[in-house]
Amino acid sequence: MTMDWCPGIREACAHWQNATMLQHTFDALQMALESDSDASIDAVKGLVECICRVIIDQLDDPTSPLKPKDEASITEWVSAAIRVLGRGDVRDRKFADLIKHHNGLAESLRVLRNDAGPFSHGKDGFIQALTIYHRRAAILAADALVTFLYKAYLDSQLDPISSREPWERFAEGNALIDAHVGLVVDDDDSTTLRFILPSGDELPINIEVSRLLYQLDREAYVEALNAARGAQKPAQVREQGEH
Structure with missing residues (x-):
């Protein structure tokens, strides 16, 4: 397995190079992919959460915060990120279905990680040795989520006063x-x-x-x-x- 499996994750992590925890998790994913390790499931789950945290920190309204508690599930983090991006407000039914399916991917990734990811829980999962197909499913699901969130973030309107984005991000202004x-x-x-x-x-x-x-x-x-x-x-x- 290589990073070619997750181009969206690679692009998002290159954009947020100053997000320390995100970069540490990205490095862990690269090592897991290079060694064909089941730890890649833990890594991509962590990456989804890190991306959501970065987006929420940038766009959340301090007067009416949507940021979940630190112990919140990955589904809660994805849901909060979608809300601060304003994508949950779209009334088109088909797009609402797309949001629902993305949340379903997040929940499936959480379940798969909890049941089969021994690295973060200190125990063997019911799957002792995940096949490459299980790992690929987890990675592709995470990449779909990250790509959706990252592209939506690039289309969002940022506040230049509070934003930590570089000067180039405000090209039009x-x-x-x-x-x-x-x-x-x-x-x-x-x-x-x-x-x-x-x-x-x-x-x-x-x-x-x-x-x-x-x-x-x-x-x-x-x-x-x-x-x-x-x-x-x-x-x-x-x-x-x-x-």
């Missing part, structure tokens, strides 16, 4: 800002950037040069640091000479 908002820097105040709005009003942002460079370009930060260190030495020499 970025293009609007770049086309209509100007930028000037005061000659006598290097820590203030002034953004010129379409109305002509100014939006001043105070930020240290070091912080701006550190957040935007680490290589430029290091280059500026080295240049600043070089400029500091003559001043120190003059100051010492005055004493």
Whole structure:
């Protein structure tokens, strides 16, 4: 078995590279697939839960949270993720049936994992050695769930204030800002950037040069640091000479 079995999982995990637990679980799945291990069932179950947690953390409304308790079942996590994505609100009957079947896949994966996944429960399941077909069924079911959730997430509207997504995720808004908002820097105040709005009003942002460079370009930060260190030495020499 290889990661070619689960392209949706692979794509979603590549998107959320900073989600630590998700990446650990993804690594566990890769090792299980490479060794044809039954632990792949535990890994894909964990991946589904991790994806749901990431989506819910990004989109959940803090004033009316839908996040389940940590001990909730995988079905509850999938159901909550679908709700925060707004996919459960669609009235089309056929699409509602699709949601129902996805929840059924989640429940089947949970049952199969509990009965046959000895790694997370410390006991032998009633299936001592799962065939490759059982493992494939579990992996394909998980990949179908993850793909559905991930693609729905990409279509969702994110709040740029609370989102942990990278700047590139807001391409449409970025293009609007770049086309209509100007930028000037005061000659006598290097820590203030002034953004010129379409109305002509100014939006001043105070930020240290070091912080701006550190957040935007680490290589430029290091280059500026080295240049600043070089400029500091003559001043120190003059100051010492005055004493």
